[in-house]
Amino acid sequence: MATVTFDKATRVYPGTERPAVDALDLHIEDGEFLVLVGPSGCGKSTSLRMLAGLEDVNAGRILIGDRDVTDVQPKDRDIAMVFQNYALYPHMTVADNMGFALKIAGTPKAEIRTRVEEAAKILDLTQYLDRKPKALSGGQRQRVAMGRAIVRQPRVFLMDEPLSNLDAKLRVQTRTQIASLQRRLGVTTVYVTHDQTEALTMGDRIAVLKDGLLQQVGTPRDMYDTPANVFVAGFIGSPAMNIGTFPLTDGVAKVGSASIQVPRDALGTLAADDNNSITIGFRPEALDVVPQGTPDSIPVSVNIVEELGSDAFVYGSLVGDAGAAEVRSGAGDSQVIVRVDPRQVPAKGETINVRIRTGEQHLFHAGSGERIAL
Amino acid sequence: MTPRTRLQITAAAPDPALLDLPWDVPLADWPADQLAALPRGISRHTVRFARLSGRVIAIKEIGETVAYREYELLRQLSKLDVPSVDPVGVITGRTAPDGEPLEAVLITQHLRFSLPYRALFSQSLRPDTATRLIDALAVLMVRLHLAGFYWGDVSLSNTLFRRDAETFAAYLVDAETGDLHDTLTDGQRGYDLEVARVNIIGELMDLQAGEFLEEEVDAVAIGEMLVDRYQELWTALTTAESFGLDERWRVQARIERLNDLGFDVGELDITTDLDGTTVRIQPKVVDAGHHSRRLMRLTGLDVQENQARRLLNDLDQYRAATDRQNDDETFVAHDWLTEVFEPAVRAVPRALRPKLEPAQVYHELLDHRWFLSERKGRDVPMREAVTSYVEDILPERPDEESVLGVSAADLREDPDVVGVPQD
Numbered sequence A: 001m002a003t004v005t006f007d008k009a010t011r012v013y014p015g016t017e018r019p020a021v022d023a024l025d026l027h028i029e030d031g032e033f034l035v036l037v038g039p040s041g042c043g044k045s046t047s048l049r050m051l052a053g054l055e056d057v058n059a060g061r062i063l064i065g066d067r068d069v070t071d072v073q074p075k076d077r078d079i080a081m082v083f084q085n086y087a088l089y090p091h092m093t094v095a096d097n098m099g100f101a102l103k104i105a106g107t108p109k110a111e112i113r114t115r116v117e118e119a120a121k122i123l124d125l126t127q128y129l130d131r132k133p134k135a136l137s138g139g140q141r142q143r144v145a146m147g148r149a150i151v152r153q154p155r156v157f158l159m160d161e162p163l164s165n166l167d168a169k170l171r172v173q174t175r176t177q178i179a180s181l182q183r184r185l186g187v188t189t190v191y192v193t194h195d196q197t198e199a200l201t202m203g204d205r206i207a208v209l210k211d212g213l214l215q216q217v218g219t220p221r222d223m224y225d226t227p228a229n230v231f232v233a234g235f236i237g238s239p240a241m242n243i244g245t246f247p248l249t250d251g252v253a254k255v256g257s258a259s260i261q262v263p264r265d266a267l268g269t270l271a272a273d274d275n276n277s278i279t280i281g282f283r284p285e286a287l288d289v290v291p292q293g294t295p296d297s298i299p300v301s302v303n304i305v306e307e308l309g310s311d312a313f314v315y316g317s318l319v320g321d322a323g324a325a326e327v328r329s330g331a332g333d334s335q336v337i338v339r340v341d342p343r344q345v346p347a348k349g350e351t352i353n354v355r356i357r358t359g360e361q362h363l364f365h366a367g368s369g370e371r372i373a374l
Numbered sequence B: 001m002t003p004r005t006r007l008q009i010t011a012a013a014p015d016p017a018l019l020d021l022p023w024d025v026p027l028a029d030w031p032a033d034q035l036a037a038l039p040r041g042i043s044r045h046t047v048r049f050a051r052l053s054g055r056v057i058a059i060k061e062i063g064e065t066v067a068y069r070e071y072e073l074l075r076q077l078s079k080l081d082v083p084s085v086d087p088v089g090v091i092t093g094r095t096a097p098d099g100e101p102l103e104a105v106l107i108t109q110h111l112r113f114s115l116p117y118r119a120l121f122s123q124s125l126r127p128d129t130a131t132r133l134i135d136a137l138a139v140l141m142v143r144l145h146l147a148g149f150y151w152g153d154v155s156l157s158n159t160l161f162r163r164d165a166e167t168f169a170a171y172l173v174d175a176e177t178g179d180l181h182d183t184l185t186d187g188q189r190g191y192d193l194e195v196a197r198v199n200i201i202g203e204l205m206d207l208q209a210g211e212f213l214e215e216e217v218d219a220v221a222i223g224e225m226l227v228d229r230y231q232e233l234w235t236a237l238t239t240a241e242s243f244g245l246d247e248r249w250r251v252q253a254r255i256e257r258l259n260d261l262g263f264d265v266g267e268l269d270i271t272t273d274l275d276g277t278t279v280r281i282q283p284k285v286v287d288a289g290h291h292s293r294r295l296m297r298l299t300g301l302d303v304q305e306n307q308a309r310r311l312l313n314d315l316d317q318y319r320a321a322t323d324r325q326n327d328d329e330t331f332v333a334h335d336w337l338t339e340v341f342e343p344a345v346r347a348v349p350r351a352l353r354p355k356l357e358p359a360q361v362y363h364e365l366l367d368h369r370w371f372l373s374e375r376k377g378r379d380v381p382m383r384e385a386v387t388s389y390v391e392d393i394l395p396e397r398p399d400e401e402s403v404l405g406v407s408a409a410d411l412r413e414d415p416d417v418v419g420v421p422q423d
Helices: A044-052 A094-104 A109-122 A138-151 A168-185 A196-202 A220-225 A230-235 A264-268 B016-020 B064-079 B127-146 B186-209 B219-238 B249-260 B290-299 B305-321 B329-346 B350-355 B358-376 B382-396
Strands: A004-011 A021-028 A033-037 A059-064 A079-081 A156-160 A188-193 A205-210 A213-218 A242-249 A252-255 A258-261 A277-282 A287-290 A298-307 A312-318 A327-329 A336-340 A351-356 A361-365 B008-011 B047-052 B055-061 B087-092 B105-109 B114-116 B159-164 B167-172 B241-244 B263-272 B278-288
Touching: A004 A044, A021 A044, A021 A059, A021 A205, A021 A213, A033 A044, A033 A168, A033 A196, A044 A059, A044 A079, A044 A156, A044 A188, A094 A109, A094 A138, A094 B186, A109 A138, A109 A168, A138 A168, A168 A196, A188 A196, A196 A220, A205 A220, A205 A230, A213 A220, A213 A230, A230 A242, A230 A277, A230 A361, A242 A336, A252 A277, A258 A298, A287 A336, A298 A336, A327 A336, A336 A351, B008 B016, B064 B087, B064 B105, B127 B159, B127 B167, B127 B186, B127 B219, B127 B278, B159 B305, B167 B305, B186 B219, B219 B249, B219 B278, B241 B249, B249 B263, B249 B278, B263 B290, B278 B290, B290 B305, B290 B329, B305 B329, B305 B358, B329 B358, B329 B382, B350 B382, B358 B382
Parallel strands: A033 A188, A033 A205, A079 A156, A156 A188
Antiparallel strands: A004 A021, A004 A059, A205 A213, A242 A252, A242 A277, A242 A327, A252 A258, A277 A361, A287 A351, A298 A312, A298 A351, A312 A336, B008 B087, B047 B055, B055 B105, B087 B105, B114 B159, B159 B167, B241 B278, B263 B278
């Protein structure tokens, strides 16, 4: 087991000017499950492949433990790429399927058996060790494939979108299995996904990337509660945060036909490129439906109600023209999403009044998009 | 039945017969009469072979995004002239009669006269068969890497082999995990090789576990042989060499060495140092198929590299035997084609033609003639050799055009295939 350190690691593809990964600084603790997440082209897979040794590091370095592996061949890095190939050998027993890499490496038979048995115990496969893969269920077969990586006892596991091939149901199941297995094994794991739900549910910490730049790294809670900038705010969370940029008049933001008081401390931090505007984010679940006329309340015209049983979401538009066009959410531009009591859902066409719960609004610079820390 | 309104077929040249296949049935449950019984490699997906308009196609159930991605990659590989299977199309929007959505499929053309490794690595594996298969795979990997293709999952299961004179030519079958880059990093090449080594050893150990391959065969040594062969070839094709200005003949020698390996030099980087006493050369662009291109230019025959080598040798002998060394090579080649090659290949009855490709038949004929001549102590003419070959040798060979209805174990390499039958 080991820590992993990206030290200003940079990858520039030949013939391109902008780095695919730009001076990435990231320290991953021993035993930690770190998820690299971001939209396609953000550099997450490239970062993982740099760690794997598949991509050259053009500047900076990468360490596994205290060892600088920047110029070390993939096979000598003591890492395992999980799920790269989970085809099992039909004529070999489950035990042989798990242990054959050790056999190739010349590990003594007794030690192979011990390691295979240990892995089988963790994977709940002990009773199947002498069977052939044909006798196993799909999920068990997948665990055998994982066992193959586990018995090698690598210092780091690397996983690149391992669930992308599975259907939705199996994806959720396998997600939980991988996360709990990783915790039991305690092997440092770097996991790449484009799916923020996967990131939130699996990672000890999440690193969000965009355009090759690290946006923020922190626990799922950090990312959700205090996103460092507008991008992270909009990317993490489902349904996504409502985010709007509003003009300021005497310290008050004009949100549709409503006005929201902006804290004085925040006003003090505004810069010239904020252009006397402020970006406010509020999650669908950070809104209370309040009676009309409540101070700081925002009228929302209901377009659609989505009922999910345990939850209900209103997709609506801000009432009043000013600024309405600049709001966006997971539902698209000029739409806001409000979580409402599933037992009291408004009707389509109705106008409801919502208020951002105290302390649950997020303020960002309209110019830079950076969070305004209060 | 629910109308299959959402079924979507993406193909460069769609064959209407595709619509007749039972897309509303999971591939694993397809009726036997739709299927062609080809031996299958180890795959994590359901793969089946089906007949379509007189040819055989391979169908793989796979996620939609991955299917489109692999289809596109295979198209690009075909354009780059890398030995790989040709993609036919992608079908999405499949639903079962009960409305349950079914996985997308990727369809590829079955490679005619190709043999899966399970048919070749078998009980009677001769050491040189293993060497020849590994050599073929090493050449394929070098060609893929030169083209910037990172395979990600090199294995015998993901490769098909075609006979190529006394050797084999390897083709890429599965590009699911691959990526096309401008150039590969040493890390990518190294990782591909390591995956190949481990997979090959695993596949051979699996054959041993199933008692298809003798215990004595050293699987680890065969896997390691791939790494050595690859490194040798890669070094020969790409390293820079330096020499004194008075040794300029070494430029031509390097080109000839590459030609012998079956490669043409498309671009050679030549630099001299400042005082002009040493020259440094490094091949920048090398293209496989030196001999097959030459044969194509001379005769129009499109065959594999070592088959071409063999045919070109025969052409040279014909030229010497007919004393036409001073004639234009293309005229001689034309005469050789019409007077020697074509009559010999046409003498094979139609019913026996699915046994082997014509160029492979000719290669075996040359061998057979040599054996006959040796046994009879005289120069046996081609016509006589053909008659004997068609009567005694070819009927004993399995049909290899599309290895149908034959279990892999029946397709062993027979040490006597090109020899003379025992009377």
